[in-house]
Amino acid sequence: MFKSFEPNKIFSITSRAPKYVLFLFIIVLLIGLMESLILSPEDYKQSDAVRIMYVHVPAAWIALGIFSGLALLSIGSFVFKNKNFGLIAKSLAPSGFVFNIIALVTGSIWGKPTWGTWWAWDARITSMLILALFYGMYLLAWRIFENKEQATKVTSLIAILGVINVPIIKFSVDWWNTLHQPTSINILSTNTAIHGSMLIPLGIMTAAFALFSLLIFLMKYNTELIKVKNKGLDRL
């Protein structure tokens, strides 16, 4: 079922793709920066502080998306006994972690002018911090366990346990009274609280961030494949 998904077959694509993805990322990022810093309007309440949204929100979305992906791949590696799932998950994790940190730091910077504080132990912020801890544990486990089978099992367990936190993050603003604003965009309905003039830069920045995570994933995946091949050369 996963034969066309084997590392040998996809390396020829993943080794060539990064330069094209990097080029596309730079173009989309430049357009996104122009839109979000210059062309988009200021908010009637938050004034120009609202521009922080264009880095904070895409970073949080991608951090959540990647962690959900890690959990799905971990379940896949248990069910289908496919080692490549573990390799893909391992390659996705670093960019997810960095996006999580970006979401926390930019959220903190945004908090100061809007809430008057850099940090609050609020449900959304705390659950995002917990996600960063899960990412940290996941990345550390790959470093600590030298036995690959053991590392795959431990990291999969961390990802599956950690994904319980994802819906908590999503619905934290509805379940508890929080400083954080409620959801403004619902992809399942057309009812969004953000004006089109702000949605466009948000969409472009999300595309740029997604391209960046794809770029890092491809480079990291190639690194992992070459590591495997280096061990193969030792065994010859």
Next chain:
Amino acid sequence: MINEIISMNGYGAYVWSAFSFTLISFTALYFVTKLQLSKEKKIFASKFGSLNIEKARVARSQDINKEILSNISNI
């Protein structure tokens, strides 16, 4: 115009620091990942170079090894 963009109605320090942190994080992650990839390619090249003719022939029979070798020139 330039002053307006820099000051951002008094929120410039917050907006620019958020964007700067993001771009610095991107740059750092990109170069760390690139460095790790280059390091593994170099290890592969040195290991491949130390193989005898027979072992090198066996290694070269795998498509992925040929791909890696063709990529090494891009380090």
